[in-house]
Amino acid sequence: xxxxxxxxxTDLRKETADSVSVAFxxxxxxxxxFNYKAGQYxxxxxxxxxxxxxxxxxxxxxxxxxxPLRIGVKKVKGGLVSNxxxxxxxxxxxxxxxxxxxxxxADIKEGNYKTYYLFSAGSGITPILSILRTVLxxxxxxxxxxxxxxxNQESIMFQNELEQLQEQYFDxxxxxxxxxxxxxxxxxxxxxxxxxxxxxxxxxxxTVSRFIGEYPPYAQNAxxxxxxxxxxxxxxxxxxxxxxxxxxxIFTESFGGQTEGADQDAWENAxxxxxxxxxxxxxxxxxxxxxxRTLISQGKNPPYSCEGxxxxxxxxxxxxxxxxxxxxxxxxxxxxxxxxxxSCQSIPLTESVEIVYE
Numbered sequence: 001x002x003x004x005x006x007x008x009x010t011d012l013r014k015e016t017a018d019s020v021s022v023a024f025x026x027x028x029x030x031x032x033x034f035n036y037k038a039g040q041y042x043x044x045x046x047x048x049x050x051x052x053x054x055x056x057x058x059x060x061x062x063x064x065x066x067x068p069l070r071i072g073v074k075k076v077k078g079g080l081v082s083n084x085x086x087x088x089x090x091x092x093x094x095x096x097x098x099x100x101x102x103x104x105x106a107d108i109k110e111g112n113y114k115t116y117y118l119f120s121a122g123s124g125i126t127p128i129l130s131i132l133r134t135v136l137x138x139x140x141x142x143x144x145x146x147x148x149x150x151x152n153q154e155s156i157m158f159q160n161e162l163e164q165l166q167e168q169y170f171d172x173x174x175x176x177x178x179x180x181x182x183x184x185x186x187x188x189x190x191x192x193x194x195x196x197x198x199x200x201x202x203x204x205x206x207t208v209s210r211f212i213g214e215y216p217p218y219a220q221n222a223x224x225x226x227x228x229x230x231x232x233x234x235x236x237x238x239x240x241x242x243x244x245x246x247x248x249x250i251f252t253e254s255f256g257g258q259t260e261g262a263d264q265d266a267w268e269n270a271x272x273x274x275x276x277x278x279x280x281x282x283x284x285x286x287x288x289x290x291x292x293r294t295l296i297s298q299g300k301n302p303p304y305s306c307e308g309x310x311x312x313x314x315x316x317x318x319x320x321x322x323x324x325x326x327x328x329x330x331x332x333x334x335x336x337x338x339x340x341x342x343s344c345q346s347i348p349l350t351e352s353v354e355i356v357y358e
Contacts (some may be wrong), residue, residue: 002303004096005030006133010068012091015157019062019074019123020086026069029050036063036100038108038134039127039225042071043098043305043313045283048080052296055081056306056313058127058227058253059100060158062134064108072126072157098305101313104253106131106225111143115217119236120148121203121228124255125157128227136169144169145215149178149232178203203232208239223327227253230294230329254310254329266324271350274316275356276302285348291316291323291355292343302343302357311347316343321353 011023024328026034041058057071089095091320104127106116116135120128125148135142151155156177166175178199199207226236233252240250266287272294274281285294292314295302304314309327318339323346331340343355 002043002098002301002305004098005033006094007097007250009089009091009093009095011070012089014254015072015159016155018086018155019068019072019157020089020312021072021158022085022089022095023061023068023070024095033099034069035104036069038063038106038130039105040100040102040130041127041305042069042083042100043310043311044071044081044098045098046081048084048086053081054305054307056101056311058102059131060126060129060243062130062137064134064138071130072121072123074123074157075117101305101309102127102253102297103228103330104251104334106138106251108134108138109142110138111166112139113141113221114139115219115222116142116144116220117212117217117224118144119203119224119226119228119232120146121232122255123157124232124253125227127225128162128225128254129158131225132165132173136165136173141219143172143174143218144172145174145211145217147176147199147203147207147211147217149180151181151229152183153318154183156338161329175210176215178207203228205239208236209243212243222249224250225252226250228255228358230254266347267349267351270321271352271355272348273352274300274302275354276300287352289347290326290344291346291348291353293344304344307344309342312342314342314344315340316346316355316357317341319354319356321348321350322348323347323353323355 007024009022010025013021015021041056043054043056045054057073060072061067061070073082073085075086117129135144180202224240226233234252268287269284272283272285281296292302292304305311310329312330318341323341325342325345327345
């Protein structure tokens with residue numbers, strides 16, 4: 001059963017016109033519960049319009065520095081929770097929060113001698129920033145080469161912090177911005193230093209190849225972390241594989257953008273048999289409802305967090321019948337082939353579907 005803790009907001013910063021970062025006060029007695037790794041996320045819960053909603057947002061703070069837990073949240077068009085956080089929350093408010101989770105993490109140790117390549121776009125910077133800051137602080141022998149994609153200068157989240165990190169770690173940290181629709185002159189972005197590198201366009205295969213060619217690894221032990229929309233991730237992975245980068249050295253986390261094909265028609269009023277917490281539940285799936293939302297509407301408490309097909313908290317195994325996932329940014333092809341599905345994205349394709357929450 002998902003357990004939430006009430007944490008108070010201690011700071012709320014406007015990062016761009018459509019994004020904020022939110023810091024939480026963590027009582028001493030919860031320090032161990034909320035111990036986390038760079039790259040993980042928090043799940044927050046709100047009641048909006050009479051309905052309970054949960055979303056997951058990555059931590060941009062570092063677990064090795066004495067600082068509050070902080071998440072970054074960018075508005076999404078029509079996004080119920082992201083808009084609520086940006087427009088309605090204020091310092092002093094209390095938010096229900098789950099302990100950190102997530103598999104997009106780096107093995108960061110003081111004695112490491114590595115080259116880290118970090119690729120991010122848009123709000124995908126949030127877990128990347130946590131990894132970046134932790135590596136620079138904890139691994140004095142390691143190097144970081146990073147490319148960050150946005151539409152223009154005004155959409156760059158954490159811009160001031162990134163510039164400070166460049167100045168502080170100038171000998172170990174390379175940052176290149178890539179803007180698809182830059183405004184005015186680039187000197188407006190870097191008034192104090194006009195010679196910092198930038199690229200025009202999106203992060204595609206050509207951009208990735210050029211970037212690594214211009215900034216080859218210092219340490220041969222190199223790892224590659226990618227976070228952003230699905231297309232950007234696919235382009236980056238393909239470029240890396242063309243350069244013979246082993247798959248086990250590539251780590252991804254998808255933010256926005258669907259990787260699945262077009263929706264399929266659900267079987268209307270299909271029978272759902274769900275095994276949850278030792279209980280066998282049988283219920284009909286209403287038109288337009290996912291398996292997860294069907295169970296929630298019956299007063300059940302299945303595990304879930306983001307409802308975006310990203311975090312995998314709601315994973316279940318399909319024992320009988322077939323489902324279609326509207327979006328899958330968390331499960332591997334092998335896991336899907338083994339019968340696993342994200343219940344927050346799954347609609348029934350057969351008259352009956354039986355699932356198990358393991």
